[in-house]
Amino acid sequence: MLAGCALATATAGCAAAQPPDAVIEISNVQFTPMDAVVPVGGTVEWRFDDGGVLHHVESPGAFDSGITGDGTYTHTFDRAGTYTYTCSIHPYMTGTVTVR
Numbered sequence: 001m002l003a004g005c006a007l008a009t010a011t012a013g014c015a016a017a018q019p020p021d022a023v024i025e026i027s028n029v030q031f032t033p034m035d036a037v038v039p040v041g042g043t044v045e046w047r048f049d050d051g052g053v054l055h056h057v058e059s060p061g062a063f064d065s066g067i068t069g070d071g072t073y074t075h076t077f078d079r080a081g082t083y084t085y086t087c088s089i090h091p092y093m094t095g096t097v098t099v100r
């Protein structure tokens with residue numbers, strides 16, 4: 001694992017080696033905060049912490065956590081823009097990540 005991390009650092013960065021630029025908690029069937037702003041190349045970590053309730057962080061064509069009830073999901077944003085994401089299980093759960 002450490003060797004893979006070191007290799008990744010030379011190219012796309014190693015999310016595990018540094019704290020994320022933004023953390024979004026998933027609890028009480030909502031994203032907190034709903035909106036995050038990170039620099040280009042920044043990372044966002046979603047923490048699934050809703051007592052085992054299944055959630056899904058999905059931005060079609062950009063990123064997809066898969067459906068899960070625990071753990072974390074981290075995505076690195078290499079291009080500027082505004083990314084809207086939702087939970088496919090709870091469509092009223094939405095948020096944005098702004099990369100600039």
Ligand SMILES: [Cu+2]
Pocket residue numbers: 029054055056087088089090093
């Ligand atoms: Cu959900």
